[in-house]
Each structure stands twice: as C-alpha cells, then as structure tokens.
Amino acid sequence: MFSHLRSAALVLAGVAALVACRKDEVTSLEGPVPTPGFTVQLNTSQYPVVATFTNTTTDAFLYQWDFGDGSPLASGQNVTHTYKAAGTYQVKLTAAGRGGTGISPQQPVVIPSTCGNAAFGALTACAGTGATSWTLSDQPGAVVRLSASGAVLLSSTTLSACQLDDQFSFTSAFTYSYDAGAGTYTNGACGKALSGNSDFIYKPNGNLGQIVLQRPKSFIGLPDSVANKTYDIVEASSTKLRLQGTNPDGTKTVTTYIPQLSALDRTKQFLTGGSSRTWTLDNTVANAIIVGTEANPGAYNVSGSAGSVPACQADDEYTFSSTGAFGYDAKGETFTAGVYTCQPGRTDNSTTFTFGPATGAGIAQLTLAKTGSFIGVTDAPTSRVYRILSIDNQHMTLRAGSSTDPTVFTFQLKAK
Template identity: 55%
Template sequence: MLAADDRTVVSSSAANSLPACQADDQFSFSSGYQYIYKSGGQTSVNGACATAADANSAFRFRPNGGGPAQIVLQADNAFIGTSSPAAARTYDIVEATAQRLRLKSTNANGTKTVVTLVPFNATDPVRQLLTGGSSKTWMLDNATDAPIIVGTEGNPLQYFAGVKAGELPTCQSDDEYTFSTTNTLTYNAKAETFSAAAGFTCQPAQSGTSAFTFGPASGTGLAQFVLARNNAFIGTTDASPTERVYRIISIDDKKMTLRAGSGANGGTVFTMKFVAK
C-alpha cells in the first residue's frame, strides 16, 4: 500500500504470506470485456477469511492520455485483488507483460493499493493446499477405512483392499510428512519405520529429507510431485520405489489422497489417504 503521495510505502506483503483464501483467488478478463472473480470458497476481508464474494462484471478498457491505461469495473460489488473498494472501481495498469499484471487503485482515504497478478497455473491452488503457503504436515488417515489400497490404475484395490480404521501399525500411522514451498519433503518417522522389505515389520527409523519437483499430473490427478532422493518414500516403503512419483488425486485443507506410481503399462499403484496434522 502506498501513501497518498503515491511514493511512500505504508505496507507490503512478503512472498508466500497471503492467506490461503486470498492466494487461491482467480481474476479473469475476456476479450468481450467481461471480468470474473472466483474466490475458491472464501474471500479475504481485512486480512481475515470471510464469506465468498464471487462476482461478474463488465469492464471498460480506458486509455488515459499520457498516463497509464485503466480498467474500470462496472458492477458495484466487483473488485480486483483486494476486497477494499477502489475509487470509481478504477485500476491503473502499472505493468502488463506475459509474466505479470500490476494494477494500482485509489482507496477511500486517498492511499493507493498495488496488486500484482500472475497468469493462472492450474497446479498453484493444489501446491498451496499441499504446503499451506509455507510448510504443512500430513499423516496417514488412520481414522478411516482403507487408508492404503494397492492395485492398478484400472482397479486401484486389485491387490489389497486396505485395513479397517485404526488398524495401521503405530510405527506407520505416527509418521509425519512435511511439504514446504522450497520443494522439500521432510519425513519424520518418530521411533520406527514400517518396512516392507523387512517383512512388513517395524524397523529403525528412516527419517530424512528429499527435494521434489512439482507439476501437472501425468494421468489421473490434480498435480504430481516426484521425489529426488533414492529410497525416499511416502506412506509405505514399497510405494513407487523406482519412479518415486506421487499424484495428488484430491486435496483440501484437511484431507488429501495420493496415488504412488504412474500406473503405466499395468504397473502397481498405491492409493493413500492423508489428513493434515
């Protein structure tokens, strides 16, 4: 935010510091001069997550002589970036490139708000939920039936239909998997690791870290990540040991379903349910 003099910085948000209910917002502009705001479930109001304020509006693109061109929203309830109403619903286009759109608006008290938008990437909201915007810890959901099933892509429970709720061994159910925005996975096994190689028994802890690459899913899924370190795993030690690929089948702020393995050529896949710590 800028002071009324248009130069003094009053406040600014640090990288990755936006609340999840604001970071997942989508702002779309069409060649037919239609604007759509999608909140993703909630809208950030004065720094707090509140009721969704999704909106559609016509807009005008207005050249401004020697100054910046402007976007003028027509609907009274429409806004871009922040929910604070812009004076006359008008936004100066400070910068417009293939990588970034920066808009400046004037607030009721004369201060200025500058928002920076980037092109939408369908995996960004998934990454936000996975990492919580900084780091987030997940555990196998031992409170549900079939927390791990094993099969093929066509029949995910073909080989193993899973155990009942509460039946995972403690050395597996207490494991913590923390994902960070630095593309690092931290595995905390606590006292022991449940080892498939040792006959599905509790063995000395294999805690560690691994870098991962994150991107679109190859096949079914919202996104996927690939663990870089040999012998790194999630959920169970025999899940995708060579590919180390994990597809995010579904995710929200509390639950996540992962599928380990690409499933290519009839390969084995492990489908696992997780809960946020």
C-alpha cells in the same frame, strides 16, 4: 484522397441542409473558404490518454474530426478523444462555412506509452502478451483489513475455493474482466457469480499508481464498496500483485494476488506452497491409505476408520520445496512394512524429486530420485512415482505407483 473527398462531401451535405433550413435568411453561399486549424493538449496524468482539440478555424460553422485511429468521425467545434494505445496518429479537421469546405493538413499527435511504468507493465504484461490474469493468493494474509490508521483488524487464513477460482484480468488496452468461476464469495458464503467487465483508468501518481474501474458495481478481489472504485497498487511484479482500497467506513482492504497458473503449475504451487510445504497422512478421515490395482485401487486393503493409521506413521512429515528438494521426517519412528510395527526412524532430508505431467490417472506426478526413499509406506512401488490425483491448499490425494505398476497405494494427506 477519396476519404478527403468523402469527408468534404459529408460536410457540404450538412451545409446544404442548413441553407435549406434558412432559405428565408440566406439565398447563396458566399464568403471566404474556411482554413481549418487546431491545437491539441494531452492529459498524461492518467491513461488512456485524453486529447483535447481546440479549434482555431475561422469562417466555419460545421466541423468534422478524423482522429486517425479508426474510430468514428466526430463533430463539434472543440472536442476530446481518448486514445487507448500508444503511437503516432494523423489527425485532420474538415470545416465548412458559407464559402465552402476546407480540410486541414494532417497533424501528427504522439500518444506516449505507459508500458515503461513497471507497475503497469506487471499488471498487464505490457511487454509480452498485453494481458494478464490474476487470482487471489492461497497463502495466509491474502486479504487484510486495516484501520484508517493502518492497524491490522483482520487477516485471512485460508480462503475458500469459491474465492481461489476467481480470475481478475487486465489488458494494456485498459480493459478489465472478472470471471467468478462457480460463484462470488459474498457475506461469508459462495453466492451468485458476479462476473463482469469494465474499462479502467491507470493513474501513475508518481508511485506505483492507481487503478480506477469505470463500471458501476465492478470490483477487484472482494465485492466491497471500495470508495470511487479506486485501488492503490502497493506491490507489482511478475509474481505478485497487491492492491489496497479504502472502504466507505474509512478502513482499508489489502488483497494479494498471484498470476493465473497452468493446471500443472498451480498443482506445484499447492504442493510446495510456493516455496516449501509439509504434508502428513490425514488420520482424521476414513481409509487414509488404500491398496489395490490401477483398475481397482482398494482391491487389496483399506486402512479402515478415521484414526486407524498407526501413530508412528500418522505423524510422519513429507516436505516438498519449489526447488525440487524432498525431506522425510520420521519423528523418531517409521512404521515398516513386512514387520508392520514401529521401527527406528528413517528420516532423510537428502533427496530430490522431479515434477511434471502425470502418465495415466492424475493431474501431475513426482518421482523421488533416491533409491529407498518413499512417501506414506515403506513398501511403495520401487518406481518411486507418485501421481497427484487431486490437490488444494489443504488436502491432497496421492497415488504411489505408475499406471503400469501391479500394485498401487492411494493416500489422503493434509497440509501441516
């Protein structure tokens, strides 16, 4: 009631001001009291929904709109308003004329939800938190450039760390943010961070739909000038997002994203490649193997210069799968501790590993299930605990031994 009186008072104040300005023409307020009314039409071809309100009031010349969503009051005879959330909103119109002020009954305006759209639901985690962050995939082909006819012109191999730390976040309230991390990859190098925010429009278009960014110079994935800031959704699920944009020259860029993972999940993603990944000792670097204690990891021995790891040890392959399977391929021979020579291979593809947070130094650790199984050296600690000290898409530093083992081995490995 008080809000109605306040609205009416504001409009009447406007009427009084108008009369004061026209005192030579009008000396009193006379005439019928306005009976406010309006119709509404919703544009549901894109989201957020835009409502167009058409005034049907007569005998009025000042109008004030309350859209029912807590937004500021608006003026004007016919107006539009954007609703960023689904729901039922009670809208009312206050109108003033020569005969006084009238207030319309509240009229419900029902805004439909787009969360039922599978692509939008995946993009924004609409049914859950209402916000999702994505990063560029670390797999080959994360960025593909196509000709206007669809022929592949370029397909990425390994993206730079400057690209892989970028985060692209979408909310069900139609806001978008880009966090560049250390910098934005531009013109073949990591450059100035171009982090920023933008509203976006989602257009279902009968398929997976389109994302249209609203802020100039905003972008998703690559800082290219995608035409009209419009990105077609090619694929959308809880585990993968693929977007396609058309460039000014007619070529198209397809980018693939994965959900932003926790540090632990991201480490496992690097370890297994998302399904299965094989690693070998990195014999191209110095000290690929060092032996010592937790306090002094190189106290006992270092392998020496690059290329000093024996060939029958350097060619061993260690494969980790996302399901927890572990395989060791000796490639014919295994370099065996004690005798320190190449011996018959101990190839074994029948064990598993558990994965979790590291105890002591490390970002994660894995434990091999089978007695006698090993990584790197055959005389690794019998705890069969291996802590990942660092990892990316191509390199891993792995320490054999728990934080309480008297001797630890630290390896440099590379992805095959």
